Every structure is written in C-alpha cells, then in structure tokens.
Amino acid sequence: MKSLAELQAIKEKMKNKVILREGTNDTRVVVGMATCGIAAGARPVLNALVEEVNTLGLTDTVTVSQTGCIGICEYEPVVEVFEAGKEKVTYVKMDPEKAKRVAKEHLKEGKVVTEFVIKA
Amino acid sequence: MKELSLNILDITENSVKAGATLTEIIIEELGDTITLTIKDNGCGMTDEVLQTVLNPFYTTRTTRKVGMGLPLLKLAAEQTGGSLEIFSKHIDKYPNSHGTTVKAVFFKNHIDCAPLGDIVETVKTIIQGHPDTDFFVFHKLENGEVSLDTRELRQVLEGVPLNTYEVIKWIEECLKEQYSEIQKG
Numbered sequence: 539m540k541s542l543a544e545l546q547a548i549k550e551k552m553k554n555k556v557i558l559r560e561g562t563n564d565t566r567v568v569v570g571m572a573t574c575g576i577a578a579g580a581r582p583v584l585n586a587l588v589e590e591v592n593t594l595g596l597t598d599t600v601t602v603s604q605t606g607c608i609g610i611c612e613y614e615p616v617v618e619v620f621e622a623g624k625e626k627v628t629y630v631k632m633d634p635e636k637a638k639r640v641a642k643e644h645l646k647e648g649k650v651v652t653e654f655v656i657k658a
Numbered sequence: 659m660k661e662l663s664l665n666i667l668d669i670t671e672n673s674v675k676a677g678a679t680l681t682e683i684i685i686e687e688l689g690d691t692i693t694l695t696i697k698d699n700g701c702g703m704t705d706e707v708l709q710t711v712l713n714p715f716y717t718t719r720t721t722r723k724v725g726m727g728l729p730l731l732k733l734a735a736e737q738t739g740g741s742l743e744i745f746s747k748h749i750d751k752y753p754n755s756h757g758t759t760v761k762a763v764f765f766k767n768h769i770d771c772a773p774l775g776d777i778v779e780t781v782k783t784i785i786q787g788h789p790d791t792d793f794f795v796f797h798k799l800e801n802g803e804v805s806l807d808t809r810e811l812r813q814v815l816e817g818v819p820l821n822t823y824e825v826i827k828w829i830e831e832c833l834k835e836q837y838s839e840i841q842k843g
Contacts, residue, residue: 545814545815548818548820551765551824552822553817571667576667576668581667582779585779606671
C-alpha cells in the first residue's frame with residue numbers, strides 16, 4: 539500500500555515550492571461543477587485539465603478550480619479562463635480532448651481556441 | 659447521472675456549501691444493496707427547508723430556480739426499488755451536534771440501477787475542489803474495504819495544500835492500490 543512516508547517526501551519537496559508560488563498564479567481556469575455540469579461530464583474535463591496543466595509544466599502560473607452553476611446549463615461542461623488584464627474566455631460543451639487542446643493552445647501558447655468559445 | 663459516483667460528487671458539494679469541516683462518504687456494497695451515506699457537520703437544515711429539499715423547485719443556487727441534486731439521487735435510488743432518507747439538525751437548534759446525513763439505498767440487481775462508477779475519480783475531484791475541508795471516505799465491499807481520511811494526510815503534509823498535483827496523484831494511487839488488493843482477494 540501507498541505509504542505515508544511517500545506523502546512525507548512529497549511534502550518535503552513541495553514545501554519550498556509553495557512559498558515560491560504564492561502570488562504568481564495569474565491564470566485561473568474554472569470548471570462548472572454544479573449538478574448540471576457534473577451530469578454533462580464535467581468531472582473528466584476537470585481531471586483532464588489538471589493532468590494537462592501539470593504535464594505542460596504550467597502549475598506555477600495556472601490554477602484549476604471548481605465553481606457552481608454558471609447559469610448556462612445547456613452548454614455544460616463549461617470552462618472559464620480568467621487571465622490578468624484580459625477578458626474572460628468561456629468554453630462550452632467541453633470534453634476531455636477539447637480540454638487538452640485548450641490547455642496546450644490557450645494556456646501554454648496563448649491562442650484562444652475560438653471554435654469552442656461560446657457564440658454571443 | 660450515469661454513475662452513482664457522480665451523485666456522490668454532487669451531494670458532497672451541498673455538505674461543503676453548508677460549511678462542513680468534515681464530510682463522511684460511506685459506501686456499503688453488501689448483498690443485493692448499495693447503501694450510500696453522506697454525513698456532514700455543516701450548518702444543517704431547518705425543518706422547513708428539510709420539507710422542501712426534495713422538491714426540484716427548491717434550490718440554494720441563485721442563477722436559476724431549479725435544484726436537481728437531491729431529487730436526482732432520490733429518483734436514482736427509488737427506480738431500483740430503494741429509498742432515500744435525509745436527517746438534519748440545524749445549527750440554531752443543535753449548536754453542538756448540527757449537520758446533515760443523506761442515506762440512499764440501491765438494489766444493484768435491478769435493471770435501472772446505475773453503475774457505481776469511478777469512486778477514485780470522484781474522490782480526487784472532491785479533494786481537488788475543496789482542499790481546506792476534510793473528508794473521510796469508506797467503501798465497504800463483501801471481501802474488503804477501502805478508506806481514506808484527509809485528516810491523516812493533512813497531519814503529514816503540514817501546510818502543503820491537499821490539491822497539490824503530487825498529493826492528488828498520491829491519493830489516486832493510494833485508492834487504486836487498495837481496490838486492486840481487494841480484487842486479488
């Protein structure tokens with residue numbers, strides 16, 4: 539079984555990093571996780587984003603978090619991207635594959651994936 | 659909801675919103691039934707709210723006037739011949755023992771019983787979203803049990819957040835290992 543000693547090692551590794559990281563997270567990615575989002579498939583979208591942000595080495599600048607109902611249930615799963623000094627981008631009808639593209643193209647390379655953005 | 663584990667994710671959200679510092683998620687798969695208990699020490703509900711909470715037109719959300727979490731869980735349980743019970747003690751009346759317990763029973767051989775689904779993914783998602791509150795997860799099966807208590811992890815982590823990627827990964831592997839131990843028998 540996984541040992542608490544392993545967790546201890548993670549703690550030692552992360553302790554210094556945490557101090558460094560405070561205040562540097564300037565991009566916030568929010569996934570709608572109310573009943574509507576969950577039923578539409580938000581859980582795998584959230585977990586794909588968390589995985590991909592880590593794989594792409596973005597954990598120092600990007601925070602992935604959860605929120606309640608955004609109010610557009612028929613477009614769930616919904617992912618919102620908040621970047622300092624920029625307008626909010628709302629991605630709709632997401633799935634894990636689309637989430638990975640958003641992580642790579644938007645969060646890493648800075649190009650909004652317009653085909654997944656909600657049309658006004 | 660395609661999986662009961664998604665209902666768990668959804669109902670646990672209510673506990674966190676009620677200000678719970680500890681939420682217990684207990685799944686018992688014994689015989690023909692799956693019993694799901696979500697017990698929190700949040701603010702609880704008044705008798706008035708308790709009476710309306712299964713009505714889909716009652717909700718705490720402000721974006722619209724429909725709340726489907728508990729009605730969906732009730733439906734999921736009752737369509738298998740099972741049941742849903744809610745016990746709640748509101749903080750005003752019970753300042754020292756407040757909280758809510760939701761208990762759902764499913765008959766797993768019924769054709770309309772949704773699969774339990776991916777408990778590991780649900781637990782990961784819950785902790786990722788709420789690193790500052792504690793969860794005790796206990797899954798009892800015929801031939802073994804799986805458990806996780808974030809209070810224990812928090813003690814070891816000394817301030818490193820539970821939603822740190824490496825910690826979430828550790829939680830995932832910890833749970834998966836426990837499940838594979840049970841499968842090996």
